[in-house]
Amino acid sequence: MKGGWAEDLALAYLLxxxxxxxxxxxxxxxxxxxxxxxxxxxxxxxxxxxxxSGAYGTPLEALTLRKVRRLLQSARYLLGRDDLPVRLEAILVHGTPRAHRIEHLVLEV
Structure with missing residues (x-):
């Protein structure tokens, strides 16, 4: 998995x-x-x-409205109900495993 290191980094950051x-x-x-x-x-x-790099756009540009909608649908699916407190967030990682910067966003829906 190419982006596995970024998920590992994001998880450590959040924990x-x-x-x-x-x-x-x-x-x-x-x-x-x-x-x-x-x-x-x-x-x-x-x-x-x-x-x-910026060759394929920024991490933020990769976070589309369609993806946010699907995350919201996934939240409802995983929780099995609509009345539980849910928040959508994004961790944007700029760079490589050796040199990177993390941006943490709370998505307003």
Whole structure:
């Protein structure tokens, strides 16, 4: 998996900040959820996007409205109900395993 190192990095980053891992690379009928976590009683679905250069755009540009909608559908699917607290987040990784920068976004939906 080419972007596996970025997911590992994102997971370590979030665990250091008090998140608890519930699942990784969870498949749903709407797509795959990179990281499924919980923090302070809120379920958090995290999309990890990585780009080593700007040749194919930025990690943020790879996070499309369609992907955000699918994450929201996946959240409902994984939780089995609509009334639980859910938050969508993105970890954007710029660079390579040796030299990188992390950007952490909370997605407003």
């Amino acid at each position: 250091e900040r008090g998140y608890r891992l519930l699942g990784r690379n969870r498949r749903t009928p709407f797509g795959e959820v990179d990281l499924f976590l919980e923090k302070d009683g809120v379920y958090v679905l995290v999309e990890v996007k990585q780009r080593s």
